[in-house]
Amino acid sequence: MLLEIKDLTVDVSGRTVLKNINLAIDYGETHVLFGKNGSGKTSLLMAIMGFSGYKVKAGSIFFKGQDITYAPIHERAKLGIGMSFQRPPTIRGLKTRDLIRTFHGEDELVERIVDALNFSAFLDRDVNLGFSGGEIKKSELLQLTIQNPDLILLDEPESGVDLENIKIIGKGIKRLLQKNLHRQRVKSGLVITHTGLILNYLEADNGYLMLDGTIRCEGNPREMFETIQSTGYEECARCQR
Amino acid sequence: MEKAKAALDKKAPYGEDIDLSEYGKDVPDYGADPNLSQLSAEEKGHVLEVGIDVAKTDRTGSFFLKGHSPVHCTVAQDGVELMPITEALEKYDGLEKYWWKAVDVGADKYTAQAEMALHSGFFLRVKAGTKACFPVQACLYLNEEGISQNLHNLVIAEEGAEVHIITGCTTAPHLKKGLHIGVTEVYVEKGAVVTSTMLHNWGEEVIVRPRTSVWVEADGTYMSNYVCLKPALSVQMYPSVRLKGENAVARLNTILVASKGAVLDVGGKVSLEATGAKAEIISRTITTGGKIISRGMLIGQVPNIKAHLECSGLILSDEGRIHAIPELDGWVSGVEMSHEAAVGKISQEEIEYLMSRGLTEQEATALIVRGFLNVKMEGLPAELQKEIEKMISENEAAFL
Numbered sequence: 001m002l003l004e005i006k007d008l009t010v011d012v013s014g015r016t017v018l019k020n021i022n023l024a025i026d027y028g029e030t031h032v033l034f035g036k037n038g039s040g041k042t043s044l045l046m047a048i049m050g051f052s053g054y055k056v057k058a059g060s061i062f063f064k065g066q067d068i069t070y071a072p073i074h075e076r077a078k079l080g081i082g083m084s085f086q087r088p089p090t091i092r093g094l095k096t097r098d099l100i101r102t103f104h105g106e107d108e109l110v111e112r113i114v115d116a117l118n119f120s121a122f123l124d125r126d127v128n129l130g131f132s133g134g135e136i137k138k139s140e141l142l143q144l145t146i147q148n149p150d151l152i153l154l155d156e157p158e159s160g161v162d163l164e165n166i167k168i169i170g171k172g173i174k175r176l177l178q179k180n181l182h183r184q185r186v187k188s189g190l191v192i193t194h195t196g197l198i199l200n201y202l203e204a205d206n207g208y209l210m211l212d213g214t215i216r217c218e219g220n221p222r223e224m225f226e227t228i229q230s231t232g233y234e235e236c237a238r239c240q241r
Numbered sequence: 242m243e244k245a246k247a248a249l250d251k252k253a254p255y256g257e258d259i260d261l262s263e264y265g266k267d268v269p270d271y272g273a274d275p276n277l278s279q280l281s282a283e284e285k286g287h288v289l290e291v292g293i294d295v296a297k298t299d300r301t302g303s304f305f306l307k308g309h310s311p312v313h314c315t316v317a318q319d320g321v322e323l324m325p326i327t328e329a330l331e332k333y334d335g336l337e338k339y340w341w342k343a344v345d346v347g348a349d350k351y352t353a354q355a356e357m358a359l360h361s362g363f364f365l366r367v368k369a370g371t372k373a374c375f376p377v378q379a380c381l382y383l384n385e386e387g388i389s390q391n392l393h394n395l396v397i398a399e400e401g402a403e404v405h406i407i408t409g410c411t412t413a414p415h416l417k418k419g420l421h422i423g424v425t426e427v428y429v430e431k432g433a434v435v436t437s438t439m440l441h442n443w444g445e446e447v448i449v450r451p452r453t454s455v456w457v458e459a460d461g462t463y464m465s466n467y468v469c470l471k472p473a474l475s476v477q478m479y480p481s482v483r484l485k486g487e488n489a490v491a492r493l494n495t496i497l498v499a500s501k502g503a504v505l506d507v508g509g510k511v512s513l514e515a516t517g518a519k520a521e522i523i524s525r526t527i528t529t530g531g532k533i534i535s536r537g538m539l540i541g542q543v544p545n546i547k548a549h550l551e552c553s554g555l556i557l558s559d560e561g562r563i564h565a566i567p568e569l570d571g572w573v574s575g576v577e578m579s580h581e582a583a584v585g586k587i588s589q590e591e592i593e594y595l596m597s598r599g600l601t602e603q604e605a606t607a608l609i610v611r612g613f614l615n616v617k618m619e620g621l622p623a624e625l626q627k628e629i630e631k632m633i634s635e636n637e638a639a640f641l
Contacts, residue, residue, distance in 0.1 A: 049597050052589065077599035089590045093612030102600060102608065126612070147598055 001062070002027050002188050003048070003151055008059035010047045017043040019213045021059070025151070028185040030177055030202050032221045033192045035210035036233045041192045042086065043213070045153045048190070049083045050076050063151070082149030084140040086156050086192075091127040096139060099127050105146035113145045117172060133160020134169075141172045152176055154191040158198045170201030177202055196225045211237045244347040245356035253349035255534070256477025256506045259448050261354055264389035264420040268360075271310040279312075283414055290632070291409030291440040292625045293380040299622065301404075302365070302377035306392070308385050309360040320371030321404070322364070326393055329364035336364075339395055343426040343454035343483075351450040355391045355424045362392040362424070367402035367433075376405040376438075376622060381423065383447065384413040389420035396425070398433035398461075405436040405620050412444040419444065425453040429461040431486065436620045438466040440628070443473035445502070451478040459486025459515070466618040469497040469505070470632040476503075479536060481510040484546075488517035494616045495524040496629075498636055499531025501560060508536025508566070513546040513576075520548040525614055527554070528561030529639045537580070538568040544575025554584040555613060557640055587613075610640045 003025040010018040018040050025031050033041045047054040048061060050073040060069045068076055091099070100110060100123075114120050117138045128136060137157055144152060157173060158166050178185045179202055191198060199221065207221030209228070216237040217224065227236045252258050271279070277295045280288070285295045297303045297315070302323040305313040311325035330336055346356050363379050383390055398404055412419060421443075429435045435455075443449060457463050463482055482491040493509040511520040522537045539548040554563035567580040587609050595605035614633050618626075 051593055051597075072602070073593055073596040074599055074601050074605075077597055083597050085594065089588065089594050091591050091595075091609060091612055093615035094608055099595070099598075099608070102604070103598060143598060 001025070002064060003190075004062040005048070006060050006062075008047065008061065009057045010043060011055045011057050012043065012053055016057070017213050018047060021215055023208065023215065025188050025190060027188060028178075029205040030189040030191065031206040031208065032199070032204045033190065033208050033210055034224060034228055034233070034236075039210040040213040041210050042155055044210070045083060045155055045190065045192065048153060049073060049081060077147070077149070080150035081153065082144045082147050082151070083153040084137070084144055084155060084157055086159060088128050088136060088140065090129045092129060094127050095124055096127050097123040100143060100146055103143070103146045110146055113142055117142055117168060134162060134165040137161055137169050138165070141169060141176070145172065145176055150187060152187065152189045154189060156192050156194060158193065158195055166197055170198060173198065174201050179203065196229070199225060209233065209236050242356070245353040248347040248353035249350055249357065251347070251349050251353065253351060253450070253477065255479060255536075256450070257475055257504060259420065259450070259475075261350060261389065261420070264387060266385070266388050268308040268385055268388050271307050271312050274307075274312040275315070277305060277313050287414050287442075288380050288382065288409060288411060290628055291380070291411045291442050292407040292438065292628060293378050293409040294624070299375045300378050301373040301375040304363045304379040305382065306361050306363070306380065306390075307382050308388065309390065311361050311363070314363075318371070318374060320368040321373050321377065322366040322368070323377060324364050326362035326364045326395060327359070329395070336395065339397060339426060339428055341426075343428065343456050344424050344452055348452065351422045352424055352452050355393050355422050355452070358391050359393055360391045362394040364395045365404070365406065366397040367399060367404045369399040370401045372403040373405065376407045378407045378409065381408065381410045381421070382413070383411070383416065383419045383421055385419075386416055387418050390422065392421075392423045394423065394425040396427040396435065398429050398435045400431045401433060402430070403434040405438065407625065408437065408439045410439065410449075411442040412447055416444045418446040420448045421450070423451045425451065427453070427455040427463065429455065429457040429463050431458045432460040434462045436464040436466075438618070438621060438625065439468070441469040441473065441476070442471045445472045446474045449473055449476040449478070451480070453478065453480035455480070455482040455491070457482065457484050457486065457489040457491060460488050461486060462490040464492045464619060465494065465509075466621065467493075467495045467497070467507070468629055468632070470636055472500045472503055473505070474503060477506040479508045479510060481512070482520070483512045483514060484518035484520065485514050487515045489515060490518070491520045493522045494618055495526070496614050496616055497526050497533070498639075499526070499528045499533045499561065500639065501530030503531030505531065506534040506536070508534075508538070510538040510540070511548065512540040512542065513548055514542045516543055516545045518546045522550045523616055524552050525616055526552075526563060527610065527614070527640070528556055528558065528563055530558045530560040532561070533563045535563060535565045536568075537566070538570065539578050539580070541571045541576030541578050542573070544573055547577045549578070550580035552580070552582040553613070555610065556584065556586055606640060607637050610637070
């Protein structure tokens, strides 16, 4: 197993946001999180990444067999976890180019990804300063691709992106998750989506429905998304046997 | 003279009051050193850190003051005049049109002392239409323990002239105590452009009291970059710019770091007095234990002016303190003035964002601080930019 979460309970500012979460992702698999706003999806990604505001009260997180429940963020990143943020902070005075340089990616790779994402004009801008929704997603994807993690956490990679750019970003994510490979695929993903649009670009293996900080249903992501579309989140949660 | 005499004991409105009699020591006359060959290799390296290139590559003019002696003064372009101030006062009958016009001699005990006991300073005039090919450098070097330097500099950019002045103020490598008083009057005439980059690198117990005023006529531009990243005990300065002519522009950038024990009371004031005038004041300050008072004032006297003020401060130590005082003073409707001020620690969100890319907390902090100090300074020669970046990197350990 690449990622294994057992009975995880997490508090933010003294309020429980995740309750008894159990989830496992194997090498090469992509899993999807559904759920309405405030159901705990982003909190789950933040807790896996290890952000300080997300206090683990119970349970554990194992990655590549190691207990990372209380590991610092950068150690998780070094182990192979990477995240695309929905609303990353602006870092004034730090050029996107200079940030990327710290990842020590190969120049050729960097150039190729920058071209593929049509992002060269933004390299000399401050990190996320005045970026549109689409530009933020591209910047995140560019950083992630160079970082080259094994588990990719994507928080609504398509939100705020126009249709033309969704194609570019969708392809980028597909590449990142090695969807072109089959038997040899090792990269895994955990993806939050509201629109389901991103499902057109990545074959997802498993879906979860989150409600009030718990996982209420697990199943085929396409079927789940169709149910949510036709009957809503609450109905989907109720169908659980 | 009378005015100066009356002000000899007059305390300055800002900054700790200094007993000037403590710094009365005699200073030797160093005579002339045209090639600066008397400077040791260590000293040459030291002045290079404040932008002073002893080899004078890519410099239109060069002035070097050691103690009280203007040991070296050269100029390499027609239309650019550079000489010790005492010589200019003699040559031009006291420079009456400019002398103590922008700065009030009776402002405080420091201006008074600069008049009553003037040691030296530089005179720079760029003739009408002349564009200085390279920057003019002036090194004000405090090399004797416990002395005072009472200086008065005068800069005149005539109509359509352009010049970049690099002023490097520093103390001898192991010197601790001293007092530096520097009056500077800058006259930017019609359509002229003056950029002034001032780098400070003082000893740990040095008191610094610059008194700078700038007048800018129509279509003129004055840009100032002030960088002070090394320790000093006490710096108090509040340079003031008057935009007197239509469409005159002023831009003041300050980046400074206050280490433990330092008190830096630094700011900038721009008075917009003619229609179409524009001003921008940006300051980025960091304390690693010292106290910073970051002042900024914009005065909009007429309609159709536009000005913005930005004071940001990072407190990296619980012993440090930053007091930001941004002020806007609009006299009529039709002025457009704004300010933003922020003081605090580095945002945890930013640090953790970078950590999620694999950087350690320290690496993330260093990147954010470097970005914070990365103010765009126009017209800065590449090697000077490098020196500033080097100073920032050297400081990095103190930021963590």
